[in-house]
Amino acid sequence: GAGLAIAETPPLEAKDTYRVGFPQMESNNPWRIAQTKSFHDTAETCGWDLIATDAAGSAAKQVADVDSMIAQGIDVLFLPPREEKPLIPAVMKAKAAGIPTFLVDRSVDPSVAQAGDHYVSFLGSDFIEQGQRAADWLIANFSGEKGVIVELEGTTGSSPANDRKKGFDDQIATDDRFEIVASQTGDFARDLGRQVMETLLQAHPDVNVVYAHNDEMAIGAIQALELAGRKPGEDVIIVSIDGTRDALQAIIDGKMGVTVESSPFFGPLACDVMKRYAAGEEIPGWIKVEDRIFTKDNAADHIDEAY
Numbered sequence: 001g002a003g004l005a006i007a008e009t010p011p012l013e014a015k016d017t018y019r020v021g022f023p024q025m026e027s028n029n030p031w032r033i034a035q036t037k038s039f040h041d042t043a044e045t046c047g048w049d050l051i052a053t054d055a056a057g058s059a060a061k062q063v064a065d066v067d068s069m070i071a072q073g074i075d076v077l078f079l080p081p082r083e084e085k086p087l088i089p090a091v092m093k094a095k096a097a098g099i100p101t102f103l104v105d106r107s108v109d110p111s112v113a114q115a116g117d118h119y120v121s122f123l124g125s126d127f128i129e130q131g132q133r134a135a136d137w138l139i140a141n142f143s144g145e146k147g148v149i150v151e152l153e154g155t156t157g158s159s160p161a162n163d164r165k166k167g168f169d170d171q172i173a174t175d176d177r178f179e180i181v182a183s184q185t186g187d188f189a190r191d192l193g194r195q196v197m198e199t200l201l202q203a204h205p206d207v208n209v210v211y212a213h214n215d216e217m218a219i220g221a222i223q224a225l226e227l228a229g230r231k232p233g234e235d236v237i238i239v240s241i242d243g244t245r246d247a248l249q250a251i252i253d254g255k256m257g258v259t260v261e262s263s264p265f266f267g268p269l270a271c272d273v274m275k276r277y278a279a280g281e282e283i284p285g286w287i288k289v290e291d292r293i294f295t296k297d298n299a300a301d302h303i304d305e306a307y
């Protein structure tokens with residue numbers, strides 16, 4: 001009609017094989033490697049001709065990788081946006097090119113891009129709830145008088161860093177035993193987590209709780225604490241998110257208290273949702289992944305399936 005903008009996503013034809021784009025953001029941690037592997041494994045069973053790239057930690061490169069996938073004629077895009085704002089242009093360009101986009105694991109700024117309009121759906125965990133559950137575990141399991149918390153944040157401007165901070169901070173504010181004395185980014189990386197923890201330990205030697213937005217930074221923090229002669233699991237409680245093999249081992253070893261699951265195995269879900277979309281089914285704007293929680297009670301039962 002005349003200038004009437006209708007919010008809708010590009011259609012997807014039902015066919016046997018699809019050219020699928022998966023522009024990964026980086027490959028510097030086991031979570032990312034497991035996620036990429038899940039897409040490669042699914043390609044074989046779901047009839048995907050998969051184009052996968054690695055932006056090596058650069059949002060600009062991730063946008064350029066999407067451009068090149070559009071030029072290569074992908075039918076569908078599964079995008080894990082590294083940060084909430086810089087990846088918006090990629091979402092917009094895919095829509096303009098008639099390519100349906102599914103956001104996987106991370107989201108984009110909802111004030112600019114919306115499900116059912118700019119992209120079909122967000123497949124992923126509730127990161128606010130993950131942060132809340134980490135705080136709930138701490139509130140229930142902390143036996144000291146005063147909890148002095150250092151928070152290691154994920155990648156600045158990413159949806160998991162924003163939401164895991166909000167969920168945890170709001171919940172922990174309800175218990176006046178706790179104080180967050182420092183909150184700094186470790187970019188979801190083990191080595192940066194270790195370095196940031198080393199620095200924060202000098203400024204706050206009385207820290208007795210570390211909340212890390214992912215397991216890699218938690219492992220880095222454990223290394224820094226041990227180097228400083230502290231005893232993670234005894235005089236410092238570590239709470240984290242993901243459920244990697246190293247984290248489950250740290251729980252078994254008594255060094256880490258809890259990790260709230262955030263699953264990287266998106267391939268099969270992506271295949272299923274894509275086929276439903278191609279069949280003309282109505283897809284909800286958020287397909288929420290349900291997460292488990294790992295503690296000393298069940299870590300040993302799950303370490304064999306961990307990544």
Ligand code: AHR
Pocket residue numbers: 029031032105106160188213214215216241242262
């Ligand atoms: O988006 C999910 C997060 O990204 C994971 O928790 C983290 O390990 C990864 O880098």
